[in-house]
Every structure is written in C-alpha cells, then in structure tokens.
Amino acid sequence: MLTTKEAIAKRRSIRKFKSDPIPDEYLFELINAARLAPSGCNAQPWRFKIVKDQKSKIKLAHAAYDQSFIANAPAVIVCCADISGYLDGTVSGIQDLGKIGAVEDNIVQILLKRAGQLKVYPVEQIGPQIAFNVAISIEHIVLRALDFGLGTCWIRLLDGQKVNDIFGWNENIFTVALLPIGYPAEDPSPRKRLKIKKILL
Numbered sequence: 001m002l003t004t005k006e007a008i009a010k011r012r013s014i015r016k017f018k019s020d021p022i023p024d025e026y027l028f029e030l031i032n033a034a035r036l037a038p039s040g041c042n043a044q045p046w047r048f049k050i051v052k053d054q055k056s057k058i059k060l061a062h063a064a065y066d067q068s069f070i071a072n073a074p075a076v077i078v079c080c081a082d083i084s085g086y087l088d089g090t091v092s093g094i095q096d097l098g099k100i101g102a103v104e105d106n107i108v109q110i111l112l113k114r115a116g117q118l119k120v121y122p123v124e125q126i127g128p129q130i131a132f133n134v135a136i137s138i139e140h141i142v143l144r145a146l147d148f149g150l151g152t153c154w155i156r157l158l159d160g161q162k163v164n165d166i167f168g169w170n171e172n173i174f175t176v177a178l179l180p181i182g183y184p185a186e187d188p189s190p191r192k193r194l195k196i197k198k199i200l201l
C-alpha cells in the first residue's frame with residue numbers, strides 16, 4: 001500500500017494498457033474511495049458507470065473525439081454528476097450540517113437560499129458548476145488505483161450529449177470525465193510541473 005505522498009508522486013496519465021481484466025473487488029474499492037470524497041453541503045452528486053464491453057468502450061472513444069486508446073483499456077469508468085440528486089442532496093445535506101452544529105444557523109440560511117436559486121438555472125449551467133465535486137471523487141479513484149497497480153487517464157475532451165446517447169441518459173446526467181483504467185503497459189516519465197515559486201501568488 002502506498003502512502004498518499006508516494007501515490008501522488010507516482011501517478012501518471014496512462015494511455016497504454018495491458019489487456020488483463022481488473023478484478024471486481026478492486027473496482028468496488030475504487031468506487032468506495034470515490035464515495036468517501038468531500039462535497040459541498042455533502043450533496044454527493046457523483047454517479048459512476050463501469051463499462052467493460054468492447055462495443056460501448058468504442059462508442060465512448062468516439063464520444064471523446066476518437067481518442068482511440070480509451071477503447072483499449074479493460075474498463076472505462078464514466079464519471080458523472082446527477083443534477084437533481086445534487087439539488088436534493090444539497091438541501092438535506094445543509095439541514096444535516098445545521099443539525100449537528102457543524103455550520104451556524106445564518107450559514108444554513110445562506111446555503112438554503114443558494115440551493116433554491118440553483119434550481120432555476122438551466123441544467124447545462126448547473127452541470128459545470130457542480131462538476132468540481134465530482135472531480136474530487138474522480139481523483140480519489142485515480143490515486144487509490146495505484147494501490148492495485150492500476151493506471152488511469154482523465155478524459156475531459158468529450159461530447160457529453162454523445163455519452164448520454166450511448167446509455168440513454170437524459171439531461172439530468174452530466175458527464176464530467178471518462179476514466180479509462182487498467183494495468184499500465186507503459187511507464188511514462190513525469191511531465192513538467194511549474195516551480196513552487198511560480199504557483200504561489
């Protein structure tokens with residue numbers, strides 16, 4: 001098992017995979033890691049679809065502007081936001097936070113007002129707004145995957161409508177990213193990163 005520090009340092013975007021299947025118990029552990037992520041008001045808007053069948057993986061690669069390596073991964077996790085789940089989860093989450101005294105009453109009122117305002121937004125605006133909650137859960141998967149020797153690659157270059165069409169989902173589901181996953185068949189060097197001096201404002 002890697003330390004968090006080791007996992008962060010070791011992680012790379014993996015775009016070449018061995019064909020070995022991923023044991024279901026590992027996939028379960030990964031979704032559990034996602035489930036434990038923090039989210040605004042504890043709304044937990046993340047939803048995941050694990051795709052292993054070749055036809056759907058090829059369709060997903062097409063939906064991602066023909067990034068063909070996606071179809072070569074033994075599994076692809078489609079990482080989504082459930083918009084109505086978010087709106088409902090926000091209200092109950094705020095109430096829970098108020099009940100346990102984690103946030104003050106005035107903050108509860110501000111959060112409830114904001115949650116109400118969010119409901120009038122069109123879904124295409126809410127999706128991107130709540131996507132960062134899902135992003136945190138995705139990165140939990142990405143880092144936990146290293147404990148099982150698995151590699152992943154975030155895929156955000158995608159056409160969400162095409163992804164929805166593959167699975168017959170309505171506009172309530174907003175795809176945040178695809179995550180092809182499998183045992184790495186490459187060992188990429190670290191990509192360049194900005195120096196600490198450059199990122200401190």
Ligand SMILES: Cc1cc2nc3c(=O)[nH]c(=O)nc-3n(C[C@H](O)[C@H](O)[C@H](O)COP(=O)(O)O)c2cc1C
Nearest residue numbers: 011012013014067153154155156157158188190191
């Ligand atoms: C939000 C996000 C979207 C990304 N989308 C894509 C993508 O569509 N296709 C791809 O090949 N890589 C994608 N990447 C991977 C980045 O290219 C990669 O993280 C970056 O080059 C740094 O390399 P590293 O992950 O190996 O450190 C994405 C990464 C993130 C975090």
